[in-house]
Amino acid sequence: MKIWRFLETDKLSGSLNMAIDEALLDSYIQNNTPSVLRLYTWQNPTLSIGRNQKIEEINTAKCQEMNIDIVRRPTGGKAVLHQGEITYSIISGKKDDMPNEIFNSYLEISKALIYSLKKLKDSLDFSIGDEPSSKYFDNSFCFASSTVSDLNYQGKKFVGSAQLRRNNSFLQHGSILINQDYSNLNEIFNNKTNDLVNLDDILGFNTSYQMIKNCILEGFKEFFKIKLNDDYLSKYEESLAKSYCSKYKKL
Numbered sequence: 001m002k003i004w005r006f007l008e009t010d011k012l013s014g015s016l017n018m019a020i021d022e023a024l025l026d027s028y029i030q031n032n033t034p035s036v037l038r039l040y041t042w043q044n045p046t047l048s049i050g051r052n053q054k055i056e057e058i059n060t061a062k063c064q065e066m067n068i069d070i071v072r073r074p075t076g077g078k079a080v081l082h083q084g085e086i087t088y089s090i091i092s093g094k095k096d097d098m099p100n101e102i103f104n105s106y107l108e109i110s111k112a113l114i115y116s117l118k119k120l121k122d123s124l125d126f127s128i129g130d131e132p133s134s135k136y137f138d139n140s141f142c143f144a145s146s147t148v149s150d151l152n153y154q155g156k157k158f159v160g161s162a163q164l165r166r167n168n169s170f171l172q173h174g175s176i177l178i179n180q181d182y183s184n185l186n187e188i189f190n191n192k193t194n195d196l197v198n199l200d201d202i203l204g205f206n207t208s209y210q211m212i213k214n215c216i217l218e219g220f221k222e223f224f225k226i227k228l229n230d231d232y233l234s235k236y237e238e239s240l241a242k243s244y245c246s247k248y249k250k251l
Contacts, residue, residue, distance in 0.1 A: 014071030077162030093169030116219025
């Protein structure tokens with residue numbers, strides 16, 4: 001049975017959250033760590049934008065007015081508002097029997113997330129997005145369109161994900177909407193942001209971080225047939241993240 005690491009961190013700045021994930025990817029590539037599952041939240045409401053996304057797609061003045069930080073992710077995709085949600089990251093790759101093709105790796109993780117979240121309410125019919133990536137990139141907001149990397153409920157997206165791939169390895173970021181306030185989204189983005197839904201609304205009851213965490217841990221262990229060990233950043237990973245942090249303070 002393969003062993004993965006499970007990491008939790010305190011609420012951190014956007015730049016440090018991104019630096020830690022990239023440090024974990026590099027540590028994995030260097031064979032210093034097995035696969036990693038990380039769950040985290042954010043020190044302040046934060047808008048993370050995709051690696052190649054144009055900052056002009058965002059109303060930065062509105063973000064400043066609303067005290068929303070902005071950070072650029074190392075992963076691709078479009079902007080995500082980290083507020084009223086839980087963020088996950090997965091670092092893995094071919095050496096741990098994950099699919100090496102981007103489509104198939106997204107599909108495998110989407111299936112694992114569905115398996116995990118159905119533990120909250122088994123009768124729910126979650127589905128995997130099927131829209132072409134070209135439609136996704138027509139929008140500024142990650143949750144405006146749904147591809148195979150995303151999860152839907154009755155046609156509405158509530159989990160969005162993106163990847164960075166290096167050396168037959170990958171970092172996948174994902175955001176699970178729990179109880180996000182959508183009221184200001186159309187002012188932040190340059191397109192409409194319809195068809196969103198929170199997990200709490202899907203379930204019909206209020207969840208908690210601990211509930212979501214427990215379901216994901218149990219589900220991932222069963223789906224991937226792995227053991228998850230609670231762990232912390234190594235001194236090397238802390239040092240690497242610190243060295244990366246400054247570049248994530250720039251847009």
